[in-house]
Amino acid sequence: MNRKIIIGITQGDTNGIGYEVIIKSLTDARLLDLCVPIVYGSSRAFGFYKKQLSDVENLNTNIISTAKDYHPKRVNIINCVPDNFRIDPGQPAPEAAGAALISLQSAVADLKKGDLDAIVTAPLNKKAVALHLPGFIGHTEYLVSETEARDGMMFMISDKLRVGAVTNHLALSSVPSVLTEEKIVSKLRLMNESLMRDFAIVRPKIAVLGLNPHSGDGGMLGSEEIDVINPAIEQANHENILAFGAYSPDGFFSTHQQYNFDAVLAMYHDQGLIPFKALAFDTGVNFTAGLPVVRTAPDHGTAYELAGKGLANPMPMKSAIYAAIDIVRNRWSYDKMRENVLRPSAGGNQNGVRGPV
Secondary structure (H helix, E strand, O other): OOOOEEEEEEOOOOOOOHHHHHHHHHOOHHHHHHEEEEEEEOHHHHHHHHHOOOOOOOOOEEEEOOHHHOOOOOEEEEEOOOOOOOOOOOOOOHHHHHHHHHHHHHHHHHHHHOOOOEEEEOOOOHHHHHHHOOOOOOHHHHHHHHOOOOOOEEEEEOOOOEEEEOOOOOOHHHHHHHOOHHHHHHHHHHHHHHHHHOOOOOOOEEEEEOOOHHHHOOOOOOOHHHHHHHHHHHHHHHOOOEEEEEEOHHHHHHOOHHHHOOEEEEOOHHHHHHHHHHHHOOOOEEEEEOOOOOEEEEOOOOOHHHOOOOOOOOHHHHHHHHHHHHHHHHHHHHHHHHOOOOOOEOOEOOOOOOOOO
16 A cells, blocks of 8 residues: 555657656656656657756656566656657657557556556647547547546646546537436536546545526526436435536636535536636646546647747646546545455344344
8 A cells, every 4th residue: 555656657658748848747756656657659759858958967867668577766668669750859750659559558557457546648630640540639528448448528627626528529510419417427427436546535425517608598508417417416415426517617616606516417528627727727637537547648639839948847747647546546546445345145243133123
């Protein structure tokens, strides 16, 4: 329970700000006291970006062949990406996207084998990666598929705010047709379980947003709240999940009601992520809830316009690493407390005598 957490860190797009924010984050000596970082990528690319940063000369690295060979007090690097590609900061390129995919696949393979406790993923270019892996639309969907999870959810987290979405990377025009009572209840179950297991909240309170302006205004501006969302909330309540709503997003966030709840469930991507990024961008973390493994990521993209200039803010990446450590420890504690819980036998106690009805 007290050992260091082994964290795999994917490099992301080689020409984005991934390496810069990784290197800057790992200069924080406190992180090396809490975790063993293993960067999946290229020592050549790591060295290229390290040379451009003046305050990281003392960052000690260790090249390893497998995750099991890690050095407990250094930044470990697994060279899973070919070294013969061009590094061109700020420029989208097929090679850079291909390297990002190889890094992700290698880290996920070790995570599934149990060699890592969690992974933190640096940003990649989804469209460019899809050229190498058709059908790829994002880390969340990829990890749900790879880990064969029943369900997954993009869960944006910070110290004071947590926001999840029923639909992830989906065109806005398609959202109403895929919203069903069953789907919303499934996300509420997942969010409730994650808040208890991953964030150590005993009785989570969840706010549910409506879909339409003014939450449909009694059906005048849309009927999804009446037909789908409110029935889903009622069903969740029957399952002892403390879900409330449906709230109109503009009034909800403008009056700061988000701080009265442990989490907020939005109906679609931008409905939840716009207020989240406005309120918590510097420390925001993207956590994939519902997986049998732990994955976090900084709340930003490749930021090609900043790449190679030394201007990228490492706080979101640092927050993502710290969040992964906390979530792993919370899961260990949660599972430990429940592993010896007595379960009644069918129809009676251990002596075969039927208990009180």
